[in-house]
Amino acid sequence: MQAMQYEITLPADYDMGIIRHRVATRGHLLDDFPGLGVKAYLMRERGVAGSPVNQYAPFYLWAGPEGMNAFLWGPGFQGIVDDFGRPRVLHWAGAAYGEGAAAGSVPRTAVRRREPVPAGVRPAEAVERATAAHERLVRKDGVVAAAVAVDPHAWELLTFSLLAGECAPEDAAGEVFQVLHVSQPERARLRRGRHW
Known part of the structure; x- marks a missing residue:
């Protein structure tokens, strides 16, 4: 599994209805994209759920690198480049994935937490702790799915969760996004549990 995200931060007075319309009219285009486990079309609005910014920030879980590469080097990503x-x-790099207690529900909220692995901490210990927390999180009410991933270049841990409701469980703390649409053509191919 590969996790991927790009953030498009928009002006404070930007009409976020434009982003909603974009997703409503184009979101379905990846509903059958090969190699795509999950794409959550995410948005944050300044002043909503503690967000300091207006932002469009799609998040992807790829079943393998081929799908991610086909998207990045193809017309899908070029549309983002052309417009923004x-x-x-x-x-x-994926470390763990799990389906939550609300796996059959439509996600309404996403929570993303990015945190550095401190220099004095063994990487395996940091990933082990994050994976153990992930295993607890997927058992919480309202969790649709969750993932843990690591950037070994910047030594950053990522925890991402999709939630059926408007608020997050206590141990899903992080930046809160609205989920506008989810494309999940190969969600079943995302391997459950640890990825090592």
Whole structure:
């Protein structure tokens, strides 16, 4: 599994209805994209759920690198580049994935937490702790799915969860996003549990 996200931060007075319309009219285009486990079309609005910014920030879980590469080098990502400029694409190696207690529900909220692995901490210990927390999280009411991933270049841990409700469980703390649409053509191919 590969996790990927890009963030498009928009002006404070930007009409976020434009993003909602974009997703409503184009979101379905990836509903059958090969190699795509999950794409959550995410948005944050300034002043809503503690967000300091207006932001469009799609999040992807790829079943393998081929699908991610086909998207990045194909017309899908070029549409983002044409409309917003070329954003920096963040990506992480998958460490764990799980379906939650609300796996059959439509996600309404997503929570993302990015945290550095401190220099004095063994990487395996940090990933082990994050994976143990992930295993507890997927058992919480309202969790649709959750993932843990690592950027070994920047030594950053990522925890991402999709939630059926409007609020997050206590141990899903992080940046809160609205989920506008979810494409999940190969969600069943995302391997459950640890990825090592």
